[in-house]
Amino acid sequence: AQTVTQSQPEMxxxxxxxxxxxxxxxxxxxxxxxxWYKQPPSRxxxxxxxxxxxxxxxxxxxxxxxxxxxxxxxxxxxISDSQLGDAAMYFCASGGSQGNLIFGKGTKLSVKP
Amino acid sequence: xxxxxxxxxxxxxxTGEKVxxxxxxxxxxxxxxxxxxxxxxxxxxxxxxxxxxxxEKGDIPEGYSVSREKKERFSLILxxxxxxxxxxxxxxxxxxxxxxEQYFGPGTRLTVT
Numbered sequence: 001a002q003t004v005t006q007s008q009p010e011m012x013x014x015x016x017x018x019x020x021x022x023x024x025x026x027x028x029x030x031x032x033x034x035x036w037y038k039q040p041p042s043r044x045x046x047x048x049x050x051x052x053x054x055x056x057x058x059x060x061x062x063x064x065x066x067x068x069x070x071x072x073x074x075x076x077x078x079i080s081d082s083q084l085g086d087a088a089m090y091f092c093a094s095g096g097s098q099g100n101l102i103f104g105k106g107t108k109l110s111v112k113p
Numbered sequence: 114x115x116x117x118x119x120x121x122x123x124x125x126x127x128t129g130e131k132v133x134x135x136x137x138x139x140x141x142x143x144x145x146x147x148x149x150x151x152x153x154x155x156x157x158x159x160x161x162x163x164x165x166x167x168x169e170k171g172d173i174p175e176g177y178s179v180s181r182e183k184k185e186r187f188s189l190i191l192x193x194x195x196x197x198x199x200x201x202x203x204x205x206x207x208x209x210x211x212x213x214e215q216y217f218g219p220g221t222r223l224t225v226t
Contacts (some may be wrong), residue, residue, distance in 0.1 A: 044217055045203065047214045091155060100171065101156075
């Protein structure tokens with residue numbers, strides 16, 4: 001069975017600093033996709049970044065980037081120049097074989113002014 | 114812009130009542146999903162559907178059923194609500210392939226008393 005593990009239930013970062021959220025996964029799929037989703041307090045879940053496993057290059061979206069280590073099955077999210085609006089729950093997810101997503105338990109990120 | 118809407122943001126029901134949660138998407142997505150979100154447990158898949166009148170059980174289908182009579186609408190039904198079904202329910206939709214992101218609705222916070 002596919003699993004996704006986020007080992008940090010909570011993280012904190014100072015505004016303008018950099019923070020890295022960890023995620024490991026396990027899958028038997030040969031071709032798969034990995035996602036980071038953000039859920040701000042009382043707001044809708046939105047996609048932050050997506051990584052295609054067959055691509056060597058790490059995905060980047062503005063201040064958000066990933067460190068994808070395929071052999072280690074690791075998929076961490078780096079947020080640079082953290083802003084107050086980055087405070088949210090962050091979920092790592094792996095694409096399932098039937099089109100569904102397997103989610104980790106989430107990391108709650110706080111940003112200190 | 115993809116839009117996924119859910120019929121209620123907050124719902125309070127009594128034990129034993131039949132509960133309907135409605136989800137509508139406007140982007141002609143094939144796949145639709147129902148998740149349950151609980152603190153410390155992340156998102157768990159209840160049911161999903163990849164076509165009209167088709168449904169597949171997720172990880173926690175017990176106590177729930179679903180209906181998809183039209184492509185844009187996916188309903189979650191609690192036949193006889195129980196207190197352990199008090200939770201946040203998230204609907205999502207996506208195109209059919211696993212590489213496509215899921216778009217989420219705002220969620221329904223259901224309280225069963």
